[in-house]
Structure formats: C-alpha cells, structure tokens
Amino acid sequence: MAFDRDKTAHIHRELHSHLPPDPALRVKALESLAVERGYVARETLDAWIEAYSERIGPKRGAEVVARSWVAPDFRQRLLDNAGMAVREFGYEGHATGHLKAVENSDSVQNLVVCTLCSCYPFALLGMSPIWYRSAAYRARAVREPRKVLAEFGVTLPEAVGVRVWDSTAELRYLVVPQRPAGTEGWPEDRLAALVTRNAMIGTQRDLALPDTDGPG
C-alpha cells in the first residue's frame, strides 16, 4: 500500500485543530483508544514504564564499556560487531541490531546525533535524555559540535578532531570513552560506575573519578 501523504497531512491538521491543546489529554485519548481496542492493557503501560526506569538504562552500556577497557579480546569483538558483542550481556534488543562502537582517543572525540529524528540504542542506554531529542541539539551538533560540547562543559585539547555520527540509517552508535588515568587494576563494576550516559553519546569526554570534582 503506497503511502498517502496528502491524507496523512490532512489528518494531522484535523487532529491538531480538534484535540484539546493539553498534551496530557491527547495522550489520554491515545491510551483510551489503545486499551479499548485491545492493543495494550493499562497495566502493561505501567510495566513498560518500570522496565525503562529500573531495568533498561545507561548502566548497561557502562558495563559494556568497562569490559572493553579490561578485556582486549572483548574490546576487539565490540569494535568488530558491537551488536553481537552486547549479546554476551543479554543487552541486545531494540535498536542494537546494527550497533557500532566508536572509540575516543587522544585525537578523536566522537559525538552521536540523529538530525532527522531521534534514533538511539534504546536497549543498551535506555530512554534518551531530552536534550538528545531537542531541536537545538539535532540542528547544532553537526554544524557547531565544539560550541555544543562547550555547553556541556567540554573543552577539547588542541589535537582533538570531532567525529559527529549522524544516525541516518539503522546503524546505532555507542561512544566508548577513554579509560581515566588512575584506575589501573580496578574491577569491572567499579569502572562501570564511572561511565555516564553523556559519555556514551559523546557530550562528556573526561570521566570523573568518585573523589574528584573534575569537569562533568
């Protein structure tokens, strides 16, 4: 069935002009219809909310990053095929089928964006932060990544080039930040606690050790 653009745009205009402006009421309408039609149970929505607040979040990605720091063979598997590598944790799933890990280095800072929508490796990092889906971030990350990074408190050393990854197809990106100095011999779980969501998107470069007040 070919996509009917005119009809779709027409329905959008009708809906927007006839629905109450409060988004909570609009969502209520969708929820009522979805429940009534048997697409979803109300309790299932609560289960989804709990799944994403308690179970699926950036701690998953942090574990993956930490292991890549301590296990060279895992690091290689991650760089070769990150989608397969995260299966070792059972963290595969929504938007990780074509996951790609990109490592920061002394000369590279990776930064991930989706300019056309808001693609994100949900099963690995949970729901994205609001800024990631904001028009300002989507518009500016590709054009002025250094100014964007500055707003996150990141100033790059002279030698560092920014690689901005715009997720235009079904590949998804995980930034692997550099392991901080002074963590030699730390176990994986202690290392994982250092890895932030922003660092895995690329808007944080230096990871802070628990005792320091380094730049976020």
Place this chain on the structure above:
Amino acid sequence: MAFDRDKTAHIHRELHSHLPPDPALRVKALESLAVERGYVARETLDAWIEAYSERIGPKRGAEVVARSWVAPDFRQRLLDNAGMAVREFGYEGHATGHLKAVENSDSVQNLVVCTLCSCYPFALLGMSPIWYRSAAYRARAVREPRKVLAEFGVTLPEAVGVRVWDSTAELRYLVVPQRPAGTEGWPEDRLAALVTRNAMIGTQRDLALPDTDGPG
C-alpha cells in the same frame, strides 16, 4: 556597529517567554512604548490605517496595467523601467524604486513570491493579502507553482510555462496580465476595473468581464 546575533536571539526568547501570549496585547505594548517615547502619535496610526485602506491599494496598479494596454509608448516605458513609469501616476514610493513589470503572454504566466520574507510593491498594490505572506505560499510557489495556481482556480493551457519571480533583492515585481478579449475600444478606467490584485501577483490569469462569471 556589527549585528549582535546572539544578543538579538536572546532578547527574542526573553520577550516571547515573558510577554502575554495574546498578540493584541503585544502590539499594545509596542504602541504604548512608541507613543510614550515620542516615535509616533496615536492619531498617526489611525492615519496610516486609513491611508492604506482608502488611498493606497491595488487600484493603483490596475490603472498602470490598463494604460499599458492602451498606450504602446507607456507600455514600453513600463517594461523599460517600471519604477520611473509609475511616477507618471504619482504612485512611486515604498518598494517601487526598483520595480520591474513582467508581462504574461500566450506562453508565459508570471508569478511573484518572496520566499525569504514578504517583499511586495506596497506603494503600488497596498498591503499584501494574507496568503501572499503565508508560509504555505512562500514555501510552495517556487516548488510547485502549478499546484498553487490550481488552488487559486487557475489551470494553465498546455503551451504556458510558469516564471516564478522570487524577490530576493530590492527589485519588486508587477505582473501585467493579458488584456481580455472583447474589450476593444474600452476606456482606461473601464479596463482598470477588470484588473485584480491577484492578477498583478500572478495567481489569477484570465481577467473576468463584468457580465461574465468566468473563473476568478
């Protein structure tokens, strides 16, 4: 003084978030400040409104078009330098300094738009219609002029190409529609009464005679 973009954008955001949303109140604020600071008298605003509702409007352009139909030498002056030619009527002024007249023909339909703002030959045609400044017209006129014309009820003969004039500099455009058949020997004022604002922008092609119900 260089233009301070960041400061300008910041003030815009502050104003929009602190002012009441009702546009009438926003205009009231501007009027109060302008009057209080001595930039304009309240009665002068009424004079401007009357000037543009009673004195300055598309009838001016219609007179110019009608004369070009009946006076070949005037027509030539209009095509050579429309800004100078409208001085013969005393209709020069706001946005006619670099006026250009473009004639429709059996193979050409001219259409005027300003995609970047809403440039218009005000002194000659008065205030523009709302559709001319709408995002839909500005966006679509250059990309799909025939669909736009169809919404105005215009279907072009097979031989006709559309020339869309996007007013990107300080030139302004006056479309000279074709003189309708059956008006041989008519005086200028009777001809001028046939010429519509839309025809002089290019969203009407065939001018209707008073007794007919032809397409607008």
Place this chain on the structure above:
Amino acid sequence: MDGPHDLGGKEGFGPIDVTSPPFRHEWERRQWALSKTSDKGAMGGSIDAWRHTLELLPPAVYHAVPYFEKWCIQSLCVLVRDGGVSLDEVVRAADATPEGPGTARIWSVEDAVEAVRANEAFFDADPGEPPAFEVGERVRTLRHGSPGHTRLPAYARGAVGTVTAHHGGHIYADLSAEGLEEGRHLYTVAFTAPELWGGTADPRDTVLLDLWEPYLVPA
C-alpha cells in the same frame, strides 16, 4: 521530503538544556510506554512509514509541541488513517473517562524487558548487485532530495565525501516507507566540516552519515 524534521545545520535554535532528564511529565512516560505497542497492528507499520508519518506533521506543530506529543499525534493519525478510528472518536476519547480493562493480555515488567531484547531487528537485505563504491572512494551526494521519505539530510546534499565503510545491503528507507522492502548497498560516508559548512568550519572535524547507494554518485 524537505520537511520540518530535517533539522541538521538549521540555525536560530538557542542553547541546549544540558541537564534535562529522559522524562519531565507523567504523560511523557505513558506516551513512551504506549509507543512500545506502536509496532503492533493498526498503531504501527514499518519504522520508515512511522517516521514519514511524523515528518508530515504541519511544520508549526512539529516545531512547537513537545517531543512525545508529536509521537502521540503520530499514533492517533495512524489510528485514523489505517485503524478505522474516526476523528470524532479520538476527540471523545480525550474527553471521556477511560473505560474498563480492555481485552489485551497484561504484561509483567519481565515481559517488557524480554520484549525489548526480542526486538533486536536486522535490516539486512540483498541488493541483488555488487556495490558501486568501495571504501576509500570519493563520492558526491545528490543535490535533490526525494518528494517522499528519504534519509539524505538537506545539509549533506551535493557534497563530496569519502566512503569509510560498506555495510552490505540494507532495507532502503525511501521505498520501505512506501511499503516496499528492497535492499540497497549502505555506506558510511565522511564529510569534512568545511565541505559541509564552508571555509569557516573547523578543518579538524568531520561528520559521518550512513547513506544508501541511490543517494551517491562518483565524485
């Protein structure tokens, strides 16, 4: 389409609110949860059709309403367009107190977590012909977009870059939105910042996009 969603490089946006959490309001959480059912039945369709429906929001709405409200209107639109729901029913549902428990099975948190895992989708698809470009080759993107759904952003059109990876064949988004699953070769292409933004951009920086073969010609 050159729609309101094509934000890359657009100017005039203010500073980024860097502290914002995933959700601010309860309705946002519920919309996110509702979207988890959006690939089921009448609320769904391919990811590309889903995106295209979202892109067709009126530009003023797209720019003005909160993120998850766009998702909500998108799903309501699909219900009306493809699900046999009338506009009146939608408007009444915003007003009415929700009715009884419905007929759907109740999922546990464990079910949801497992569904996320099982949703590991792959988009590989045989393009049926060898790739036209190889890694290291210079390519130019098309100047024109497509009137329908497309994933070549406006900021990267008519630009010359270097192929840095070939991913084999992937389902071609432009056709997928129209209901056709066909494979096309997918590449990662790197563009220097000055190529995209002009001479004032930082020459140390690059932007990398994943682009299907039909978007590319030899440079």
Place this chain on the structure above:
Amino acid sequence: MDGPHDLGGKEGFGPIDVTSPPFRHEWERRQWALSKTSDKGAMGGSIDAWRHTLELLPPAVYHAVPYFEKWCIQSLCVLVRDGGVSLDEVVRAADATPEGPGTARIWSVEDAVEAVRANEAFFDADPGEPPAFEVGERVRTLRHGSPGHTRLPAYARGAVGTVTAHHGGHIYADLSAEGLEEGRHLYTVAFTAPELWGGTADPRDTVLLDLWEPYLVPA
C-alpha cells in the same frame, strides 16, 4: 543564516487560504501602522538589519505566531537591544493602560500618503569593479550560505542557472545587515524547475532570483 525564514521549497505546509484579506484583526492593522514608523530612530535600522532581526526569532515562534505578531516582537526586540528599553518596561507596557498623548507630531492621512511616496528608496551602489558575468552566461550558485544575513535561499544553492539581467551595483544585503553599505553587482538568474527540484519537476517552468555577484561562480 539557515533560519526558519528560508521557506522556499520546504514541504509539509497545507493548502493556501486563497480568500484571505490583507487584515483579519484590528491589532494587525495597528501593527502595520506601527511598522510605518519602524525606520525612525530606535525602532529601525536598515531593511537588511530589520530582516535579520526577524529571521532570528526562535524557529518555533517563527512558525507558530501570526505574521504581524512577528513584526511586533521584532520591533520590541530592537527597542530592547538598541533603544534603551528594558524587558520589564515592555512587559509592563503590555499590561498598562496607555498613557497620555505623547510628544510626536500628529500626521494626517495626507501626510501618510505623501510619506509612502517619499519612501521611494534606491539601492544602487557603485561596486567599484566591472561585472564578472554577462547576460546569457551560465553561473553556479555557492553551496554554502552565510552565517549571517544572506539572500541566497537554500533551495537555490549549488545550482546552475542563466543570467537574464544585470542591474548594476546594489547595496549588498549580507554586509548591509552588519551596518556596511557596499555595492555588489546584482543579476537576475533563471533556473529551470528540474535543475532546482529534480527530474520530476515541469521542464516548462523556471524560477528567477535576484542574486548578488558574491553568490555566484562560473558554471
């Protein structure tokens, strides 16, 4: 700048309301009248600075608010930026009942009509060098816009057209917005519809733009 004002060719807008009159509301008439004083003192500046200030409205505001409300915010912004008016004063002015008659001279309708006539501005300015292109020549527009004000719309970038007229030197908008009045050669350039919009566009149609020489290179 690649701002929200650059609408040419953008998609997703609905049908045009073809019957609409010049004004719908009294506040629109008053704003139009107020704008007639906008080239006086602190409410003004060059037309290019005026346009650039308008372009810098946040995109969501630009797309959502009515046309004359944009003009109003634009003028208020200039008053705050250049006119020594504080944000608080503006907000209070929206709330307060207007005070006495002010000090400005009262104009008659005749004065207004005469002011429109006298406002026949010319933008000719000596470019100081001969034109680089002549009528009939093929030219290509730049791929990149300018970070500031510019009058080369995004839809016409990186495109090949034909010079159909040379208008001598005109004040160059890009610099004029920054307060510098310098002349550059101005041309009308015709582009075929397929060149701008791709092969599906009607080959009978053309789009003509008035473009300054710095936007152009030989094709």
